[in-house]
Amino acid sequence: MAQSMSIAVPGQLLGPANESLPGPGTHIHDSNLYASILGPITKTNPPKPLGPPKRLTKIIPAAPTPLSTVSIERNIAAGHAKDGSKAKAEILPEVNSTVLCRVTRIQPRQASVAILVVGETVLDGEWQGLIRVQDVRATEKDKVKIFESFRPGDIVRAVVISLGDQSNYYLSTASNILGVIMATSEAGNAMYPVSWKEYKDPETGASESRKVAKPF
């Protein structure tokens, strides 16, 4: 796999769209391939196509020559990896992927979270996510109070429902297995889940409301 060390900036022209296939980190505009993010340009050569099978009685048109794929890697350091050892595959949250996130802020209509783990992979950087008040529970959506479901600092298991806009993924905890998996009490102690809506501080005995995920 050929590796190029040149860095592309967002909006940089990479070539015409009929010469290469667009990979992650690129987009097509007006039949041209442009870079979408800052990163090193990598060109992956496609596998060599087999020639048409030998037959003496039929002429089969040759398959179109496959194009190489141009992509931009997210991690600039990945472009400097030694030959043969490609940096670990970049995992992005996709729709329906389960993520672990930490609640950063609560507001009356939504909770802002920082996505830390996608599937089984711990991310290098944090992606911002939003859990809207109508996506907290599956039932009685209009009676949900964010203050009784999440608090800043909680670790939450959620599922991505939309790639969202420029700043946020949209997540949902509307399932029994989704919700808060780790919480700290107001007094600062780690709490144990008691029911689907309550955590208990073992030291002070105080209970706090959360949308609790079913432990398994």
Add this chain to the structure above:
Amino acid sequence: MAVSMERFVLPGESLDAEYLPSHPTLPLKLGPGLRHIPPNTITPTVAGQLCSDKRKNAVWVEFNGGRYIPTVGDLVIATINRPSPEFYYASLSDYAPQATLPNLSFEGASRKTRPQLQPGALVYARVSLANKHMDPELECVSSSTGKSDGLGPLNGGMLFTISLGMARRLMLPRPAEQGRVVVLDEFGAAGVSFEIAVGRNGKLWVDSTSLKTTLAIGKAIQETDLKGLNPEEQKKLARKSMKDF
């Protein structure tokens, strides 16, 4: 209410059990200014006077802080800052996050008939949500009964700023004997008709027949607050201001 004032406390002091009230059946209720550290430490978190109520088995610290911290259930006077499609944004105190007041949280309000409040308007509201993670929320109607109980817009009149301690004294069940505020009784006895509303966020609203009386009453309370006048001095002050009208 058998309130007794024991002594001055400083933050972090250890309190002996003799300063805390005891009751055969009721559990001890901790009010503002005290914190319970399990298993059996109770420490003050502010400097002030330790007060206790034997009848309710409650203990708290009476301190005159400058900053109003919203607490659920408090009655406050909020100033409307700006409207938005679903809420009014109102200010409880300067340099603090704004509180939200839902458009429909008024008595008898529906989408068609709801009060149109202008920026600068005053409302008497109750704090419905207050915690350290979110901006406070207000309501002008009791969520259980749907009645306003005296909450809602305050029309006319004038707003005065008083200290939080003075606001608490005015909001006692019997301000004259418990809070030692007699200046209002003096004005009333002299035949001045007026209406006041007190917010725990340190705001006083006065409405009266004439501007002169409104100003006189508001200034009298502010002076009582600022100079710490005792009942005798308050009576003198009331008589002096009533000489004008």
